[in-house]
Amino acid sequence: MGTSLDIKIKRANKVYHAGPQQGKVTPSPVDFTITPETLQNVKERALLPKFLIRGHLNSTNCAITQPLTGELVVERSDAAVRSVELQLVRVETCGCAEGYARDATEIQNIQIADGDVCRGLSVPIHMVFPRLFTCPTLETTNFKVEFEVNVVVLLQADHLITENFPLKLCRA
Secondary structure (H helix, E strand, C coil): CCCCCCEEEEECCEEEEECCCCCCCCCCCEEEEECHHHCCCCCCHHHCCCEEEEEEECCCEEECCCCEEEEEEEEEECCCEEEEEEEEEEEEEEEECCEEEEEEEEEEEEEEEECCCCCCCEEEEEECCCCCCCCCCEECCCEEEEEEEEEEEEEHHHEEEEEEEEEEEECC
């Protein structure tokens, strides 16, 4: 019998085990700052309220059995914050000589703050990866399964701020 980390595939009455990937997960912490100036795809930057959001993710190289962790701090915001969410997205890419097809699917959404967040207060980031919808990051010649996490801040007057971070999931 294998450990709880083993993947078991049953075919023709045979059980195949895929054990942990070789090597250790090397942490890759990411610090981020979100301001109106750092945003992309903004049509009317002058209409945005002034804000400053800082935070960090402890690592974007993640063991699939361990949670994604970090923290977020709303330093200042002229508009009231309605909510702060974490979205986990699975990105599947298939390709051949004719081109590539890319499909992104939101597989989990966690609200980490509701209502106007106190300025300067550290909001913890803690996301457990869902077992049925995640797997180790996979990249082959014609097929990829990748993951991203979006930090989404919704301000009053329906201003939606999104910061995207690619993740590498590993089985350790």
